[in-house]
Amino acid sequence: MLDKMNPLGRERQMLVITLHINGQLHECSIRPELTLLELLRREIGFLGTKNACNSSHCGACTVLLNGRAVYACTTLAAQVDQKSVITIEGISCDQDLHPLQKSFAKLGGVQCGFCTPGMIMAAKDLLDNNPDPTEFEIKEAISGNLCRCTGYTKIVEAVADAAEEMRVKKSLEKEGV
């Protein structure tokens, strides 16, 4: 588990962790204080996850950790050893955009786009666990994510629209269509 690397010239204990990011296995040698956000953006290069406050106040860095939304900026990389992380880059399937992504684009849920990856991940956590949320539940689920451009109205509409599309898709699948 130990490795040596010295960003500040000091002998440092390094941790070796293994984790799945978007389904792919990664083995990383990390400084103990490295955050998941730094691991994703700096060490590996998943730039879709954004850094806007680095103190878990805004949600721009939201990713899924074992399926649940977390702030990557205040999650230590060491905590995700042996776990699975999904980022915005990992939610499209087979080149096809996720229903949330489609609805965000179609319904104007995207303006400057800086909150969008985190917002979509928070919404994905909601819809994966609650396929038919009320408007209040949607607002509640994304109230850890700050957006300064949209006033949230079109984001809430987009999440509701995606939920409906996902429900329809699921029921068609059930019926074997």
Added chain:
Amino acid sequence: MALRVVGDSYPRLEAVRKINGTAKYTDDYTLPNMVYAMVKRSPYSHAKVISIDKTESEKVPGVLKILLPQDVPQRLYNSAVITQSPVFIEDQTILTDHPLFMGDRIAAVAATSEIACQEALDKLVIEYEILKPVFDVLEAMKEDADLLHPDLFDSNVFYKKELKRGDIDQGFAESDYIFEDEFSVPTVQNISLEPNGCICNYSDGGKLTIISTSQSPFKDKRLLARLLEMRENDIRVIKPIMGGGFGERQQIHNQPVAAIFSKELGRPVKIINSREEQMYGSTVRHSAKMKLKIGVSREGYLKAMLVDNYLNSGAYANVAGIVVNISLAFTNYKIPHFLGRGYAIYTNHVPGGAMRGFGNPQATFAREVMFEKIAKALQLDPVDFRRKNHVNSGDKIPGSEKTVFSCAMEECIVEAEQIRKNIDLGANQKKPESNHIKEAWGVAFGCHPSGAGTIADASGCLIMINSDGTVSLLTGSADIGQGSETILSQIAAEGLGIDLNDITIIAADTEITPYETGTVASSQAYRAGNAVTQAVEDCIHKTKERLARLYSVDGKEIGFAKGRFTLNSGRKNFDMDLKEVMEMLTLKTGYEIITGSSNYKPADDPLSFVVCWAKVAVDERAKSVQVKHIIQAVDVGQPINPDVVEGQIHGGISMGLGYALTEEIEIDRITKKVLSSDLLHYNTPLALDMPAIHTHIVTSYESTGPFGAKSVGELPTPPVAPAIVNAIYNATGTYMTAIPITHTYYPKGSNS
């Protein structure tokens, strides 16, 4: 006119990149050999640096260079403009040993990693003499107040403006009733979600290339050339995808520091602000104290209005002079006798800069809250009172010599009223839970110009038509998230009769796109849009000329309508769209190339208009306010992209909501330091805080705009706070002259 592309809600051109994580913002760029830098900012609101010891900092492994005030040019500059004039004061330096606000830049460190930068910053030993700061404008105006810039001014009041129409004394003499009040609005932050960032690259030793969050790349280039004593042509500013702006990136931020480091190190240097630096190290909306005196006739006609606006510019001037002017200029009512006096005042608060509304949110708050009181006193309906005094097409507002051409205010009033009635009908059964909860509506009107309409305004556009009839559209317009690239492409597609996906837009790169003043003053739809329509006209004119030559006819015989070039001249005739024309011109008959260009200089800055209603429920026992509904009906001319317009209204409303209810950059009274240093201590609205929003875009047409368009960006924000405060007044009788309302009430989310 039947429109094909304009008027349709196309998704943003870059939407897919923004939803799949591939959109590249400043911090997403890593250049070969790149290093990092960070800035040491003053921890005190007013101090003098006695000494700086950098010995320990230099020992931190990875540290490459440390800059202290004496290491950088001490030339004074204005972060927003390059012209030295009474309006634009040059009063700040890149690094200072006399910090005038908490957040002022003192030193900077470049290192191979951000960790090393931080460690070196922490190890700088700085000795300060702590001085007494002043934050309140009225305090700073006193004769015995300490001066912030004694070398420049013998008073902290560094700019005054007087705007006069008619004779104010005569106006008050003719008035039956006179009302007087004082108002106060807070310092607030833009809170663009992406922090300010820049990468300056001078590693080839010849050209300084900058990738940065910027609303006005061409201005940045000129400003930096002067500051760094470089040729403008040796600087290239590229605006990548940007996470908001709202005015704040009209000011340059850390570019000079990063550029000096890059020049000295020969490596690209990246500086990204932390959120804490964003909170108080970047510019804010000016807080203001405002005194109003209004005279009216018995019938409710405005006779005279006297306005005194005291704007808190913080430690530096930036754009404060123009903000003062705007705070006086846009009163959208007919007032025969008007006197506006504005003052920009230095204090040790965070420096003010451009922010959505630019003087208008302050002025609109004071005026519209006072109008509510006047209407009540005269027992007039608040809408009727405003309506009978409002300007119409053909009128002039008191602050401008220009005539208003398009004004669909009556439609805005009617549509907003209809929405309001429908809401109340739907809510009929739902009575407030108990009798200590009181519900009421409040209204406010507003206007905002499309562009600054000043002599400094200009926009150019280049259109290159490719051989397959597709188009490369080059514009200096900076899309900061509002959607200007999409709407400018729609305008070009409409004009040329091609599809939106036939347009490739290249924008806001000072080396390859034509000049554009910048994304300031709600100007892009109107000014950059007009530049596009003029370049389109140039393309069509040239295409006709070439066709005429080819067919040996007069150019006037060739028609162009609905995207088709036609000729009906005896035996010579054709009917082709642009693709067919280009295939013939470029490939089949003589290799003709068509490019169009424009140099648009706005002759006007037409006003957009808004009617805003807010419905609140006030719990008098808990002293809480819940905003339940906000309605806005707007006249923005022909919307180029209705969804984009609606998105601007929604965002503008949420910013106005925060202004009214919760937002304020607070200074601790004991420590004299900024308290609001993170997003936890500065409450911007979240999804659960939002009321139900209802918008309506009325049918309108501005003949000087591209396809009839006016602008929308800043318009929705100013009327929100007064509408909410008026609603509280109507519900409770409590007349509030200051925001945020947290001083009096506890704001309650929309769903709690």
